[in-house]
Amino acid sequence: MAGVELCEPIQLYNILNQARKASRLAERNYLCLIDARTKREYDESHLITAIRMKQDPSDVLPYPVEIVPGKLYMGNYIQACHQQIQKDLHIQAHVNVSEEVDTFFPDDSDQVLHISVPDSPEADMSPFFSDICHFIDSHTSHGAALVFSTLGISRCSTVVIAYLMHSCRLYLKNAWSYLQRCKSNIRPNRGFVQQLSEWEARLYMATITNISEPGY
Structure with missing residues (x-):
């Protein structure tokens, strides 16, 4: 069910890596993420690894x-x-x-x-x-x-x-x-x-x- 939820970066990171075989970042319609941190905070966090994720779930390893x-x-x-x-x-x-x-x-x-x-x-x-x-x-x-x-x-x-x-x-x-x-x-x-x-x-x-x- 669609909804809005506020969460800390660690919570979001762990939610996205719950899948056993493929990261949920590979799911095209999983979520719309609005990051409220500064660009520097974002660039220095490990959530930046999301950018490297491929769209083919078979190629994506959860962290x-x-x-x-x-x-x-x-x-x-x-x-x-x-x-x-x-x-x-x-x-x-x-x-x-x-x-x-x-x-x-x-x-x-x-x-x-x-x-x-x-x-x-x-x-x-x-x-x-x-x-x-x-x-x-x-x-x-x-x-x-x-x-x-x-x-x-x-x-x-x-x-x-x-x-x-x-x-x-x-x-x-x-x-x-x-x-x-x-x-x-x-x-x-x-x-x-x-x-x-x-x-x-x-x-x-x-x-x-x-x-x-x-x-x-």
Whole structure:
């Protein structure tokens, strides 16, 4: 249904990159955008990448969603291998929680933290949460970090929620809700959800979020 909505640049950017295969910028009749920022603000933002988008959806790759403006992005393995994406978003470091080897930065580089974990309820990522949070914070003073897994749905969303809980001081339920607004199809597996609940109890000395509620 047609309508008018005011939103921040990060909201618009994430809305346009919700599609799994092709950016919604490739849809000819998707929206009419009126940008109220100054030309300088627009030119310096990553929304300028919209200009480069082609009209053929098969040629358009969605960009990673933005979590913390200019600092943290979340995506999949294909996006992490795409050179233009790294350049446009000023990606300086990767947190790779897939079993694939990073192809953009050398795997032994200090710009890569590779946690090779299968997307399985039996897999345990919780021992790495502290190291991941420290790595992201230490590599984003002059650029951005990209957290990615194979499909960008389960493992990377678990890591990003853990980061938001630690570095942004959010409870699990608030971090989950915030990330879901950035990317609608996040889905950590049940084992990872339990690990996030334990991480919450460790950070706040209490379990705040009821993970048995629908939605978790």
